[in-house]
């Protein structure tokens with residue numbers, strides 16, 4: 522069968538909008554079908570051509586003529602390399618750069634006239650995510666000689682320069698605009714002759730969770746008393762379980778571990794973090810905090826049944842929609858938990874493995890995002906404390922496995 526025509530994909534977007542993750546997602550997935558994909562990243566060419574010294578924001582100042590000329594040269598080298606790749610045996614060349622000015626896109630079009638160009642504009646207007654992504658970027662080796670605050674300021678100034686010259690790509694023929702936090706297509710006009718587009722479009726909307734380990738904290742002081750709410754610590758047994766979890770994952774890189782802000786999940790992560798210093802980034806998200814039980818804070822289920830029989834019965838009748846007075850219910854916590862998942866996936870980029878350490882109700886909600894369970898059944902999903910869920914959710918594979926540690 523004849524191979525489809527070749528394609529350039531040009532990313533468009535401010536720094537830290539998720540462009541490189543999208544590029545990697547397209548490459549990794551299409552290469553499974555022997556489609557040869559190359560990523561041509563302006564940053565890589567820059568670091569190759571001028572080692573050191575380009576992390577200072579002045580290099581991105583549009584009024585700095587010398588730096589502008591240098592960046593044009595970097596882009597030209599990148600275009601030439603992408604073109605050579607397609608002229609040889611490459612199928613898709615992805616130009617991973619900001620490409621935010623109309624002039625830059627016109628130059629791209631002029632220098633790469635031989636195949637269609639699909640522009641993929643990446644948008645993420647979430648200020649919290651932007652701040653977290655900037656913090657992640659400042660860990661790059663190019664910022665090594667700056668303090669964390671200086672590196673952040675430098676990167677934010679860089680983004681500001683790009684924002685200043687940003688012209689939305691209305692003029693291009695083939696464009697898909699993507700909300701990279703929610704995998705949602707915001708706008709699209711793509712002609713019928715863009716090869717591979719059906720496959721790429723589905724990819725842009727699909728989850729890309731290579732390996733998520735979803736863990737519940739081990740036994741807590743409140744668990745043994747059957748109490749809800751509170752901020753209890755792990756028991757001795759729970760601490761031993763935390764070490765068992767850490768031992769179980771020896772040899773598995775975990776670049777990101779996400780927990781709630783509550784003591785029992787932080788303690789659960791401790792042995793993992795202690796044995797992985799410098800290789801694992803930990804985020805404690807309030808989105809993963811356990812269901813707030815309001816008026817029932819600190820009570821056992823038996824006490825709730827005895828002292829608040831109407832409330833107890835109402836919850837039993839409709840557990841999913843029940844809301845604790847002054848607290849939450851499964852239905853009302855859905856939004857924040859799903860946001861936590863999006864944040865975790867976005868921040869961990871194309872990591873092979875990530876871990877979320879949550880709670881009983883929170884983990885039920887996380888699972889329901891992947892499992893399409895009926896709402897009324899979600900509050901009863903079995904969430905053990907000596908096992909974890911291994912979840913894979915990509916365009917080509919879905920896996921849910923409950924494994925012992």
Ligand code: F6P
Nearest residue numbers: 748749750811812880881882900
């Ligand atoms: O009992 C542990 C716990 O995590 C509580 O903190 C929480 O209120 C409860 O589980 C949620 O489970 P359920 O909705 O079944 O009461």
